[in-house]
Amino acid sequence: MRNRAMLLLPVGLSLLALASCIYVMNLDPVASLTALPVLGATPLHVTLDATASHDPDGTIASYLWTFGDGQTSSESAFPFAHDFTVQSESETFTIVLVVTDNQGATDTAVRNVTVNPAP
Numbered sequence: 481m482r483n484r485a486m487l488l489l490p491v492g493l494s495l496l497a498l499a500s501c502i503y504v505m506n507l508d509p510v511a512s513l514t515a516l517p518v519l520g521a522t523p524l525h526v527t528l529d530a531t532a533s534h535d536p537d538g539t540i541a542s543y544l545w546t547f548g549d550g551q552t553s554s555e556s557a558f559p560f561a562h563d564f565t566v567q568s569e570s571e572t573f574t575i576v577l578v579v580t581d582n583q584g585a586t587d588t589a590v591r592n593v594t595v596n597p598a599p
């Protein structure tokens with residue numbers, strides 16, 4: 481009887497550890513963005529698309545875009561456009577997309593867009 485208890489204890493502890501592992505396990509989402517075009521004259525009308533973003537074990541709960549020009553957006557993944565403008569000098573803007581999955585994990589994708597002054 482005592483031998484059986486000593487055998488079952490580690491098995492029980494292992495199962496408990498495994499269960500808690502599965503409970504907290506969350507695969508990170510994958511952020512993916514396309515920006516077109518990435519080079520052009522001001523005002524540059526850039527189409528942004530994050531539909532390739534996904535979460536392997538859940539869903540993407542939110543999207544946060546930072547355009548590098550002081551503006552942000554929480555648009556969904558569906559394609560939308562953002563206008564980039566410069567004055568007299570060329571400028572490169574860094575677009576950052578942060579996706580958050582349904583369990584709070586995040587991933588980031590980055591693209592640069594260069595805008596030249598009007599010819």
Ligand SMILES: [Ca+2]
Pocket residue numbers: 506507508509535536537538539581582583585
């Ligand atoms: Ca996940």
